[in-house]
Amino acid sequence: MTKIGIIRCEKNEERCPMTNCLKCLMETREGFADYEECVPVGVFTCRCPGDNFSTLVRTLKAKGAEVVHVPTCSFANKQGGEWFLGDGLCMKVDDLLERAANDADIPVVKGTAHLPRDYQPEVVK
Ligand code: SF4
Numbered sequence: 001m002t003k004i005g006i007i008r009c010e011k012n013e014e015r016c017p018m019t020n021c022l023k024c025l026m027e028t029r030e031g032f033a034d035y036e037e038c039v040p041v042g043v044f045t046c047r048c049p050g051d052n053f054s055t056l057v058r059t060l061k062a063k064g065a066e067v068v069h070v071p072t073c074s075f076a077n078k079q080g081g082e083w084f085l086g087d088g089l090c091m092k093v094d095d096l097l098e099r100a101a102n103d104a105d106i107p108v109v110k111g112t113a114h115l116p117r118d119y120q121p122e123v124v125k
Pocket residue numbers: 008016017018019020021071072073074112113114
């Protein structure tokens with residue numbers, strides 16, 4: 001049973017209650033398809049400029065998270081009902097993940113729900 005933390009972006013915290021993120025986690029689909037079983041440990045919201053992102057990852061780890069995911073909308077955009085890589089909510093998501101994975105010594109994964117076609121969730125360690 002893999003314990004998962006999620007860090008969402010503040011830019012859509014009042015528009016999306018992470019319905020599909022949580023559904024995919026519970027059903028081990030899309031960004032969570034590599035896990036046999038998984039359970040949520042908790043969710044945090046990142047706030048610009050993201051200086052506390054690593055602290056949030058460390059706290060999720062302290063609460064038991066073995067992996068932290070960032071939602072697909074952080075790095076992908078929706079056009080005509082389909083999601084495409086790029087133009088997501090966060091322009092520096094790769095830097096945040098790189099730093100956090102090093103600081104917290106825990107894998108951070110790009111992707112949760114509605115992955116862009118042919119995209120394999122990128123694991124930053
Ligand atoms: S990835 Fe989709 S379901 Fe998850 S927070 Fe973003 S828009 Fe909502």
